[in-house]
Amino acid sequence: MTNPLFSDNSHERARIEFSRGVEHDEFQKMFKYLGNALKAEVSYTTEIRNTVGIGRYNQKPVDRTSYGRLSGTLARYGDITTLMFDTTQAQRREKDIYTGIQFFIIPGYDNISEVNPKEVELMDESRKCIADYFLKNK
Numbered sequence: 721m722t723n724p725l726f727s728d729n730s731h732e733r734a735r736i737e738f739s740r741g742v743e744h745d746e747f748q749k750m751f752k753y754l755g756n757a758l759k760a761e762v763s764y765t766t767e768i769r770n771t772v773g774i775g776r777y778n779q780k781p782v783d784r785t786s787y788g789r790l791s792g793t794l795a796r797y798g799d800i801t802t803l804m805f806d807t808t809q810a811q812r813r814e815k816d817i818y819t820g821i822q823f824f825i826i827p828g829y830d831n832i833s834e835v836n837p838k839e840v841e842l843m844d845e846s847r848k849c850i851a852d853y854f855l856k857n858k
Contacts, residue, residue, distance in 0.1 A: 730832045733840065734823040736847050739854045741810055741817035744787040750853050754794075757849045758842075764792025787816045794823075794846065801838040803846075 742750060744766065755762040767788035775782045789809070795802040804824040810817045823843055829835050 728832050730825045730829050730835050733832050733835075734825050734843055735808075735820060736822075736843075736850055737808075737820040738818070738850065741819050743817060744790075746857075747790065747807075747818050750850065750857075753853050754846060754849050757852070758794075758796060758845055760794055760796040760842075762792060762794050764790055766790045790818065794842065796842065799838065801836070801842055803839060803842055 751762045751764065754760070767790070769786045769788055771782050771784045771786075773782055774780070790807040791805065793802050793804050805821045806824075807818045808820040808822060810819050823839075823846075825835060832840060
């Protein structure tokens with residue numbers, strides 16, 4: 721696999737895959753770290769699913785909360801650059817695991833040279849920051 725930092729493909733460059741999956745609580749911790757390290761504001765919304773009652777398959781009581789898609793924005797103070805993102809997820813053992821984020825790119829902008837250089841810079845700095853987070857939090 722090519723190093724995304726050297727990719728000319730804007731969609732590869734806009735995707736950050738985590739070195740391991742993280743649950744919702746750690747995702748919050750990681751993005752607080754990202755916001756502080758980049759001196760940026762991270763705003764996000766979490767889709768939450770609550771299931772209660774009697775299970776339809778085994779007729780046992782159910783009381784479960786799961787976290788779905790998480791989407792948001794990353795904006796640096798004093799800069800007009802704002803990146804929108806969605807998470808990528810894998811589900812394992814009834815726990816919702818986030819595996820990465822995907823920044824939005826204007827449709828049709830396939831080559832990284834077509835993307836605003838400030839946005840590319842913020843994506844690359846975010847990638848480095850997230851990698852640093854995982855090095856410090858193994």
